[in-house]
Amino acid sequence: MGHDGVVETFATYLREHGLPVTAQRLAIAHVLLGSERHLSADDVASELARAHSRIGLATVYRTIELLVKSGLLVERDFGEGFRRFEPARDIPHHEHLLCTVCGTVHEFRDERLERMTTLVAEANGFARQRHLLVIYGVCADCQRAAPIRRSPLTRP
Amino acid sequence: MGHDGVVETFATYLREHGLPVTAQRLAIAHVLLGSERHLSADDVASELARAHSRIGLATVYRTIELLVKSGLLVERDFGEGFRRFEPARDIPHHEHLLCTVCGTVHEFRDERLERMTTLVAEANGFARQRHLLVIYGVCADCQRAAPIRRSPLTRP
């Protein structure tokens, strides 16, 4: 997993901004920036508690704020009643497929969509800022078996 | 405003299900089903308090649940940290433009989008249920003047 470099980038960001590089911040960055999944703040705290360090939720939220400000993490709200976070990779923009059974998130790209949203915004007199497209459905795994519910929907 | 008929439909729904037709329920239905805007539960309570009846938020939420169950109201979550509700008109499906300054919501239709989401879901092994597309931007009014913030974003 080549995310240790990204964690180091975060450490550099902290130093450049005169902010202490703490073990907690690095641990949280490690989990968030190294995950393939779209984690919630609670997911991060659980992961850390399960593995080694027991870090307070408040610290997780505060570090997430730093990671988002640094540009290394992206916030997502899929209308589930809580937020998820994903590492900001080089991919410029992508859409999301969300499994309503197990909470797994898949990503896909569509170049036409961005153009379409700009045109629609223009046609309605809006200055477009960004867009959100989520396709809700049941993933392949959950279609064939009883799934492991990872980040369940609070509002199904 | 031809929504009195819809309120009557709700009254009929209540009677058919043996549920009391109360003044509060009718007042809440009147506000929600008659609004051009995408209201939050709090918007409804404020509107009612401003106009005439002071109805508890709990009652608003409970009536909203009934309205959604009856099929006359649709729930939306645009990732603002609260939910909005719109009357279920005859329009089968549409997307939303959300002004991040004043919270106004515009609607638009795109026939290609639904097909596209089905194809994407298939390609990823998902059984598609529904989708959500929100374009965030600044509406025409807010681009030229200091706006009246109606349903402000809690997470800008």
Place this chain on the structure above:
DNA sequence: ATAAATGCAAAGGGTTTGCAAAGGC
């Protein structure tokens, strides 16, 4: 008269904040 709805206040989940104790610099 019966059964359900209302209103209020308390509880609930996700998130933020205040403050004493701990830890980077």
Place this chain on the structure above:
DNA sequence: GCCTTTGCAAACCCTTTGCATTTAT
């Protein structure tokens, strides 16, 4: 040593729930 972070608990926002009172039927 100074200043920030941490952790915990309390506060906060939106939403739901429990319970005594009111109301529709």
